[in-house]
Amino acid sequence: MLNQSQISALIQQGCNSSDWSNVILAEQCEPDRFRNVTFIGNVSVGNNNGTIQSDGIDLPCGIYNATLANCTVGNGVRISNIGSVVSNCTINDNVLIENVASLVGETNASCGNGVELDVVNEGGGRGTLLINQMTSQTAYLQALVRHNMAFTKNLSALIERKAKDNCLGTSIGENARIVHCGAIKNVNIGPFATIHGSQNLENGTILSCPEHPTEVGEAVFAKSFIISEGAKIDSGAILDKVFVGQAVKLGKQFSAENSMFFANCEGFHGEAVSLFAGPFTVTHHKSTLLIAGLFSFFNAGSGSNQSNHMYKLGPVHQGVFERGCKTGSFSYVLLESHIGAFSVVIGKHFTNINAPNLPFSYIHEEDGASKVIPGMNLFSVGTVRDGEKWPKRDNRKSLIKKDLIIFDVFSPYTVEKMLLGRNELIALSESTPKEKAFVNYGGLQINRLLLRKGAKYYAMAIARYLNDKVCSRLSELLEQENDWEKTTASLKPQSQLQRTNEWTDISGLLVPREKLAELEEKVVSGSISSFDELLNELQSFYDGYKDYEWQYVYEAFRKEYQIELESITKEQALKSIDEWQKAANSLHSMILEDSKREFGNFAKIGYGIDQPEEETDHEFASVRGSAETNGVVQKISKELIEIQERYQQFTNLVITNK
Amino acid sequence: MTRQEIAERVIKTTARELHLNTSDIKESDNFAMELGADSLKSIELVAAFEEDFDLSVNEEEALQVQSVGGAIDFFDSIINKK
Numbered sequence: 001m002l003n004q005s006q007i008s009a010l011i012q013q014g015c016n017s018s019d020w021s022n023v024i025l026a027e028q029c030e031p032d033r034f035r036n037v038t039f040i041g042n043v044s045v046g047n048n049n050g051t052i053q054s055d056g057i058d059l060p061c062g063i064y065n066a067t068l069a070n071c072t073v074g075n076g077v078r079i080s081n082i083g084s085v086v087s088n089c090t091i092n093d094n095v096l097i098e099n100v101a102s103l104v105g106e107t108n109a110s111c112g113n114g115v116e117l118d119v120v121n122e123g124g125g126r127g128t129l130l131i132n133q134m135t136s137q138t139a140y141l142q143a144l145v146r147h148n149m150a151f152t153k154n155l156s157a158l159i160e161r162k163a164k165d166n167c168l169g170t171s172i173g174e175n176a177r178i179v180h181c182g183a184i185k186n187v188n189i190g191p192f193a194t195i196h197g198s199q200n201l202e203n204g205t206i207l208s209c210p211e212h213p214t215e216v217g218e219a220v221f222a223k224s225f226i227i228s229e230g231a232k233i234d235s236g237a238i239l240d241k242v243f244v245g246q247a248v249k250l251g252k253q254f255s256a257e258n259s260m261f262f263a264n265c266e267g268f269h270g271e272a273v274s275l276f277a278g279p280f281t282v283t284h285h286k287s288t289l290l291i292a293g294l295f296s297f298f299n300a301g302s303g304s305n306q307s308n309h310m311y312k313l314g315p316v317h318q319g320v321f322e323r324g325c326k327t328g329s330f331s332y333v334l335l336e337s338h339i340g341a342f343s344v345v346i347g348k349h350f351t352n353i354n355a356p357n358l359p360f361s362y363i364h365e366e367d368g369a370s371k372v373i374p375g376m377n378l379f380s381v382g383t384v385r386d387g388e389k390w391p392k393r394d395n396r397k398s399l400i401k402k403d404l405i406i407f408d409v410f411s412p413y414t415v416e417k418m419l420l421g422r423n424e425l426i427a428l429s430e431s432t433p434k435e436k437a438f439v440n441y442g443g444l445q446i447n448r449l450l451l452r453k454g455a456k457y458y459a460m461a462i463a464r465y466l467n468d469k470v471c472s473r474l475s476e477l478l479e480q481e482n483d484w485e486k487t488t489a490s491l492k493p494q495s496q497l498q499r500t501n502e503w504t505d506i507s508g509l510l511v512p513r514e515k516l517a518e519l520e521e522k523v524v525s526g527s528i529s530s531f532d533e534l535l536n537e538l539q540s541f542y543d544g545y546k547d548y549e550w551q552y553v554y555e556a557f558r559k560e561y562q563i564e565l566e567s568i569t570k571e572q573a574l575k576s577i578d579e580w581q582k583a584a585n586s587l588h589s590m591i592l593e594d595s596k597r598e599f600g601n602f603a604k605i606g607y608g609i610d611q612p613e614e615e616t617d618h619e620f621a622s623v624r625g626s627a628e629t630n631g632v633v634q635k636i637s638k639e640l641i642e643i644q645e646r647y648q649q650f651t652n653l654v655i656t657n658k
Numbered sequence: 659m660t661r662q663e664i665a666e667r668v669i670k671t672t673a674r675e676l677h678l679n680t681s682d683i684k685e686s687d688n689f690a691m692e693l694g695a696d697s698l699k700s701i702e703l704v705a706a707f708e709e710d711f712d713l714s715v716n717e718e719e720a721l722q723v724q725s726v727g728g729a730i731d732f733f734d735s736i737i738n739k740k
Contacts, residue, residue, distance in 0.1 A: 589718030
């Protein structure tokens with residue numbers, strides 16, 4: 001309780017309160033560090049005798065030119081120049097709030113939790129609730145697994161409960177800095193977050209942590225949102241009903257509504273509507289619209305566009321771009337469409353494409369027709385680069401990485417799709433007469449000549465994957481055990497899946513479909529009855545991935561080569577490494593050729609302007625380097641040598657084993 | 659098959675696949691630079707050559723071929739096992 005001399009001092013310094021008995025200052029709080037402060041309701045303030053840095057200058061803690069209503073203020077806090085009021089807020093230690101129009105909390109504020117987002121389908125039906133703990137997997141389950149009403153209902157109920165638990169009022173976490181901002185209303189701000197120059201923030205949560213502070217910068221306008229740890233939203237981004245995941249970057253006037261961006265997504269300049277942007281979805285350019293679709297590991301070229309509105313029943317059409325897809329500049333895809341994993345879309349496509357079993361393909365436009373070259377992206381140097389860059393570009397520094405991500409380009413998910421694609425292409429090839437130039441496939445045309453070619457590419461990639469996995473495991477075991485029979489006996493899988501070949505991609509997490517079905521059943525039966533239990537179940541899928549993958553390899557190898565791995569002979573093992581070596585060598589050589597083409601004559605167009613050929617070559621080399629010096633080309637060349645070395649090592653290991 | 663016969667077939671196939679006149683194609687032409695065959699078309703060309711010559715080629719070697727003359731030499735070496 002303030003004594004009379006303290007109250008007098010405060011009044012002399014321009015402070016006032018209608019009831020000073022509701023104002024509590026900590027014992028060591030210096031009253032002269034309150035200037036022109038209006039206290040309304042219950043206000044308590046901690047020690048204020050330190051300094052805090054603002055715009056590079058150490059300034060005294062305390063409260064200056066501000067109105068505080070029903071606030072608890074921690075130690076070492078500076079609040080200065082508040083346009084209207086700071087209300088209903090718990091402000092933790094070492095917080096700086098300076099030059100802010102208003103910072104208002106309402107007692108029943110949910111701070112974004114519980115707001116429903118219409119993702120994937122703009123017309124609704126896939127409503128997904130914002131919660132602080134959302135992951136790309138839980139969002140996928142709520143948005144995309146809608147076949148089982150009981151599952152949807154129970155899942156929604158446990159998410160709603162979690163959302164309500166999160167509504168604990170408005171607070172500013174320790175060491176947060178809020179400076180030069182417009183109005184902020186019903187926004188929870190996590191520790192170490194920096195809010196600098198935002199225009200308007202309303203009904204949201206900004207999660208943050210010391211390991212990866214979150215930044216909300218200049219001219220950001222955000223309403224009904226949750227922004228996760230380590231995200232950076234700045235330079236005029238406009239968000240309305242948006243979830244922003246860990247280490248996401250949005251800015252440069254990017255706008256998004258009813259959209260979700262998971263780990264490491266980047267959005268600049270363009271627009272997102274009803275977008276489910278799984279991990280590593282990236283769009284950097286103006287005039288790019290990503291709408292009503294499911295994406296992940298995606299790269300949008302400038303002017304990429306999709307349409308979800310056929311002027312019939314409204315914007316109800318959705319698209320699925322499986323992981324790893326790219327769209328070229330000014331590409332257009334008519335929705336509904338379903339593009340296979342790691343495919344490239346070039347040109348404008350006015351048919352509904354349905355090609356999930358043709359992963360790693362080039363979908364292009366020729367004379368207005370949509371065509372596909374199956375498997376061509378298997379030997380693109382771009383695919384290799386992508387596969388290597390994603391794990392390196394996982395910028396999440398938070399202790400808990402919420403989205404569970406399996407980065408493998410070649411996995412049971414993609415390999416099984418290739419197996420299906422290969423079989424379909426072979427069947428088409430056998431049934432198509434020579435006189436026919438093209439066959440129709442899922443809204444696309446395939447050059448008849450490419451049916452066998454595509455099947456061959458897939459066969460090479462399948463052989464490389466299966467034999468690589470088998471030989472790797474055999475190598476590991478042989479290095480520990482010198483007895484062939486004992487070694488091969490331990491090839492039997494530990495996991496006991498019934499349907500090893502059925503997999504799905506839960507927005508970054510690759511899972512056997514039967515595990516997902518088990519999860520659904522547990523949610524329906526109530527054995528998963530809380531959000532935390534749901535997260536634990538998903539974590540167990542992530543932890544079990546390698547075991548499930550091995551069981552897939554074991555079964556797929558048996559089907560492909562009619563060999564039971566438990567009784568594989570040395571001769572069969574040597575044949576397996578031979579198969580791997582041939583496939584790996586071929587694909588790698590093709591990738592090498594593709595990478596070298598980047599230094600071919602056509603790449604030199606526009607170099608050495610008005611110079612003779614020799615100078616053109618010199619200028620090109622000085623800007624782009626050469627195939628001989630380029631790091632990627634060199635790496636691929638080195639890997640080609642390593643393929644031979646590994647082949648030799650494995651062969652020796654098998655031959656010398658008893 | 660003589661080199662001349664192989665050359666005629668390579669040029670005929672190239673003309674058909676790239677929608678060109680056979681008379682416009684020279685042995686010195688680079689598929690990408692002069693004939694406009696991008697990497698997508700290159701795949702189709704290889705497949706077309708395979709069908710027209712009724713053989714299967716080594717993909718990585720085929721993708722190294724840059725010019726019409728190179729393609730003629732490539733198929734000459736396979737067919738006549740040079």
